[in-house]
Amino acid sequence: VTAVSVTALAPLPEVRPGDDLAALVLDASDGLRDGDVLVLAHKVVSKAEGRLRRLPDVQPGQRAVALAAEHDKDPRAVQVVLDESEALIRAQRGVLICRTRHGFVCANAGVDASNAPDDETLVLLPQDPDASARALRAALRVRAGVAPAVVIADSFGRAWRHGQCDVAIGCAGLRPLEDWRGRADARGRELRATWIAVADEAAAAADLARTKDSRQPAVIVRGLGRHVSADDDGPGASAVVRPPEEDLFR
Amino acid sequence: VTAVSVTALAPLPEVRPGDDLAALVLDASDGLRDGDVLVLAHKVVSKAEGRLRRLPDVQPGQRAVALAAEHDKDPRAVQVVLDESEALIRAQRGVLICRTRHGFVCANAGVDASNAPDDETLVLLPQDPDASARALRAALRVRAGVAPAVVIADSFGRAWRHGQCDVAIGCAGLRPLEDWRGRADARGRELRATWIAVADEAAAAADLARTKDSRQPAVIVRGLGRHVSADDDGPGASAVVRPPEEDLFR
Numbered sequence: 001v002t003a004v005s006v007t008a009l010a011p012l013p014e015v016r017p018g019d020d021l022a023a024l025v026l027d028a029s030d031g032l033r034d035g036d037v038l039v040l041a042h043k044v045v046s047k048a049e050g051r052l053r054r055l056p057d058v059q060p061g062q063r064a065v066a067l068a069a070e071h072d073k074d075p076r077a078v079q080v081v082l083d084e085s086e087a088l089i090r091a092q093r094g095v096l097i098c099r100t101r102h103g104f105v106c107a108n109a110g111v112d113a114s115n116a117p118d119d120e121t122l123v124l125l126p127q128d129p130d131a132s133a134r135a136l137r138a139a140l141r142v143r144a145g146v147a148p149a150v151v152i153a154d155s156f157g158r159a160w161r162h163g164q165c166d167v168a169i170g171c172a173g174l175r176p177l178e179d180w181r182g183r184a185d186a187r188g189r190e191l192r193a194t195w196i197a198v199a200d201e202a203a204a205a206a207d208l209a210r211t212k213d214s215r216q217p218a219v220i221v222r223g224l225g226r227h228v229s230a231d232d233d234g235p236g237a238s239a240v241v242r243p244p245e246e247d248l249f250r
Numbered sequence: 251v252t253a254v255s256v257t258a259l260a261p262l263p264e265v266r267p268g269d270d271l272a273a274l275v276l277d278a279s280d281g282l283r284d285g286d287v288l289v290l291a292h293k294v295v296s297k298a299e300g301r302l303r304r305l306p307d308v309q310p311g312q313r314a315v316a317l318a319a320e321h322d323k324d325p326r327a328v329q330v331v332l333d334e335s336e337a338l339i340r341a342q343r344g345v346l347i348c349r350t351r352h353g354f355v356c357a358n359a360g361v362d363a364s365n366a367p368d369d370e371t372l373v374l375l376p377q378d379p380d381a382s383a384r385a386l387r388a389a390l391r392v393r394a395g396v397a398p399a400v401v402i403a404d405s406f407g408r409a410w411r412h413g414q415c416d417v418a419i420g421c422a423g424l425r426p427l428e429d430w431r432g433r434a435d436a437r438g439r440e441l442r443a444t445w446i447a448v449a450d451e452a453a454a455a456a457d458l459a460r461t462k463d464s465r466q467p468a469v470i471v472r473g474l475g476r477h478v479s480a481d482d483d484g485p486g487a488s489a490v491v492r493p494p495e496e497d498l499f500r
Contacts, residue, residue, distance in 0.1 A: 004459045006254040006473075090498045095443075097498045105410040105499070107443060114444070115436055155444070159409035159499040160355040161417065162492045163427045163447030165454065177413045185364045186465045193345075193357060194364070194405070194462055197413030204415065205455035208474060209254045212444055215436045223256075224458060242412045248340050248347045249355070249409040250500045 004223035006205050011215035014117065017050035022139035025218050032140065035225035036148035037174055039206035041217035043115050043123050045132050045152050045170075051124040052117070053080045067091060077111070080122050084109035097157075100125060103241035104169060106156045114212075126152065129170025130236030137172045137233065148220075149173030149228045152237075153203035159250060166207035168199035168240065172233040174224070175199075176240050198227050199237055254473035256455050261465035264367065267300035272389035275468050282390065285475035286398035287424055289456035291467035293365050293373050295382050295402050295420075301374040302367070303330045317341060327361070330372050334359035347407075350375060353491035354419060356406045364462075376402065379420025380486030387422045387483065398470075399423030399478045402487075403453035409500060416457035418449035418490065422483040424474070425449075426490050448477050449487055 009028040015021065021044060025032075032038065046052070060068065060075035064082055068075035071094045078096070082088070085098035089105060098109040102125070110125035126132040133150040141147045152170035157163070168176060180194035206219035244250075259278040265271065271294060275282075282288065296302070310318065310325035314332055318325035321344045328346070332338070335348035339355060348359040352375070360375035376382040383400040391397045402420035407413075418426060430444035456469035494500075 003258070004256040004455070006256065006455065008253070092498050095498055107498075114439055116439070119439070155446070157443075157499050158447075159497060160492055161447065161450070161490050163445045163450070163490060164443075165415070165447050165450050167411070180462050184463060186463045187365065189364055189366070189369070193407075193414075195413045196405070196457065196462075197408075197411065197415050198458070200411070200413070200415050201454040201458050204451040205254070205256065205458060207446065208448070208451050208455060208471075212430050212446075213434060213436045221458075240411050240413060242410055247409060248342050248345055248357075249407050 004205065004221060006209040007220050007222070008210045008214070008216040009218040009220065012044060012217055015044045015047040017047065017052070019048045020139070021045065021048045022136055022143050026140070026144055028218060029220065032144060032146050032148045032220065033222070034146050034148065034230065035222075035228050037151055037202050037221040037224050037228065038148045039151045039153050039203055039219045039221055040136075042110075042125055042129065042152050042154045042169055043112070044217040045126050045129070045136070046123050047117070049126055049132065051126055053122045053124060055120045055122065067096070071096070077122060080124070081109045081111050084111055084124055102129065102169070102238065104156070106154070110154055110169075125154065125169060130172065130238055133170040133172035133236065134233045147173060147230065151199055151202055151206070153206060155207070165200070166203040168203045168237040171199045171237045173228055174202065175227040175229070175234060176237055178227065197240060198224070199240065254455065254471060256459040257470050257472070258460045258464070258466040259468040259470065262294060262467055265294045265297040267297065267302070269298045270389070271295065271298045272386055272393050276390070276394055278468060279470065282394060282396050282398045282470065283472070284396050284398065284480065285472075285478050287401055287452050287471040287474050287478065288390075288398045289401045289403050289453055289469045289471055290386075292360075292375055292379065292402050292404045292419055293362070294467040295376050295379070295386070296373050297367070299376055299382065301376055303372050303374060305370045305372065317346070321346070327372060330374070331359045331361050334361055334374055352379065352419070352488065354406070356404070360404055375404065375419060380422065380488055383420040383422035383486065384483045397423060397480065401449055401452055401456070403456060405457070415450070416453040418453045418487040421449045421487045423478055424452065425477040425479070425484060426487055428477065447490060448474070449490065
């Protein structure tokens with residue numbers, strides 16, 4: 001029987017810049033295994049890495065002031081969003097949809113006040129979430145002698161559909177995309193377009209095992225060993241970014 | 251511990267028009283429970299409902315002939331796609347991105363040759379996938395005295411990101427969207443935008459427990475009882491369709 005289990009680890013304490021996230025995760029778990037996929041809400045990774053901006057330290061520029069006035073937002077928060085963005089895709093009804101410097105398209109460039117350390121602080125996405133995932137995987141290997149795959153997740157809104165699904169913004173050791181193009185279906189017929197976003201599906205599955213107020217940022221997805229590599233960290237979630245010129249779904 | 255398990259049922263036999271899908275699912279399972287979520291790949295639902303088109307029976311119109319010539323496709327298959335579409339969003343490199351009559355945006359209006367009964371037959375999406383999910387749920391209740399939630403899933407490409415994730419195109423008994431807007435995070439701060447696409451995440455989780463050639467269209471997701479209603483079938487997956495005029499993510 002193919003079976004996958006999804007289990008939230010015990011709540012983590014409030015994570016601060018410089019904290020050893022691998023140690024916190026291991027303390028919260030009762031044993032990680034090779035072949036596991038550890039999915040982490042990006043916020044704890046960002047906090048451990050100090051990817052925070054304090055609003056009192058932000059000097060908004062002209063564009064931020066204009067956008068903030070138009071959308072009834074704090075100009076300092078808008079400046080932080082612009083600083084994280086490669087492009088502003090759309091600004092409407094108080095929401096800024098941005099392409100981040102990583103190439104991800106999401107609301108407010110992933111900058112978020114919820115579950116922040118205090119009301120004056122915004123949490124950014126990690127600078128290089130694939131590198132964060134690789135570093136965490138390496139630290140787990142050193143500390144515990146196991147190398148679960150690591151996925152760093154965030155909740156993104158989607159085109160065409162309401163609501164958000166968690167997706168992978170970083171990963172190490174998990175195949176982000178499983179390519180069935182050219183392979184055969186159960187009848188032997190070629191599957192022409194099938195290309196499964198495994199890391200995004202793992203992130204979505206993990207989101208089902210916690211709630212937004214449970215302080216359970218770490219979730220173990222077990223049963224995906226066929227997608228987990230022992231040594232090679234793989235291309236990471238940056239391989240999932242679709243170049244705009246190839247994008248038919250916008 | 252919050253935990254979710256995802257288990258593929260035993261393979262189903264090839265499903266034919268008129269087959270009793272509830273009976274086939276119950277035969278393949280070793281017991282469904284209230285609170286379970288039964289996720290079905292849409293193809294078995296479509297086949298049971300006879301949502302098939304035989305290419306020899308299709309008379310392509312002018313527009314289908316022109317599109318087929320431009321994109322090197324079978325004009326009869328293009329006609330079937332157009333018949334299922336409310337709008338053609340984009341046609342490029344042999345792919346037709348369509349808005350279906352249900353409002354879903356996906357490649358080829360969900361019309362698919364893979365895992366079809368033969369090489370001359372195309373499988374369509376169910377006419378009303380929410381009604382299909384409700385009917386299956388009712389049939390399970392009658393036959394087995396349990397009423398798991400039912401999700402009908404398909405693999406959709408996404409804007410901005412490579413690959414496909416399974417999403418819910420129909421559901422009954424599962425809350426499709428969990429609204430945290432106005433509720434509080436772990437620190438008591440309001441979560442302004444959080445609106446979780448639970449049914450889509452359940453579909454994605456289910457996809458992790460089977461492969462595209464395993465003839466395992468039915469998957470049980472257990473542990474989502476808080477999102478499953480006993481009697482009310484809820485609004486269905488049609489509630490997830492985002493009206494184009496509200497869509498900031500395209």
